[in-house]
Amino acid sequence: MSPTVPLLVLVVREAGLRSTLVARLSMAGGDVVTVDNLDDPRVERWLAKRPVLIVDDAALAGRHGGExxxxxxxxxxxxxxxxxxxxxGAAIPRIAPADSASVLEAMLAGWGYPER
Structure with missing residues (x-):
């Protein structure tokens, strides 16, 4: 992983889409982890790195307080x-599932850590 690319936490329930995103974002240099839901206790240990959250609409709908x-x-x-x-006027981008791999891959650089 490049030191300028952040940790990406994926909460995507559809297996095919999740696999595609993991593969594409990893090949683009992202450090990707997946969890079933945002209440997974493993999320807490990654928060010190201020990761990027990529969540599907179904997981977001089940989250108290939502978007x-x-x-x-x-x-x-x-x-x-x-x-x-x-x-x-939403502050959180919504991405069509069919375009998500290429759109998220393009967004990686904007989420990066500053060069040292």
Whole structure:
């Protein structure tokens, strides 16, 4: 992993999409971990690195507070949602599942840590 690319935490329930995202983002230099839900206790140990959260619409819908809660959560460097419809003026990008691998790959550089 490049020291400038952040840790990516994926909460994507559809297995095929999850596998595609892991493969593409890893090949692009991302350090990727997956969990079934945001309440997974392993998430806590990764938060010191201020990871990027990539969550699917189904996992977000099941989260107390939904998008508003994630938008204000300082633990995440950035948040992106795969699927669903973006609310007008939404601060969190929503990405169509069919385009998600290429769009997220392009977003990697913008999420990076500063060069040393």
């Amino acid at each position: 508003a809660a994630l938008r204000g959560d300082p633990r995440w460097r950035a948040v992106a949602v795969v699927g669903g419809q973006a609310a007008e």
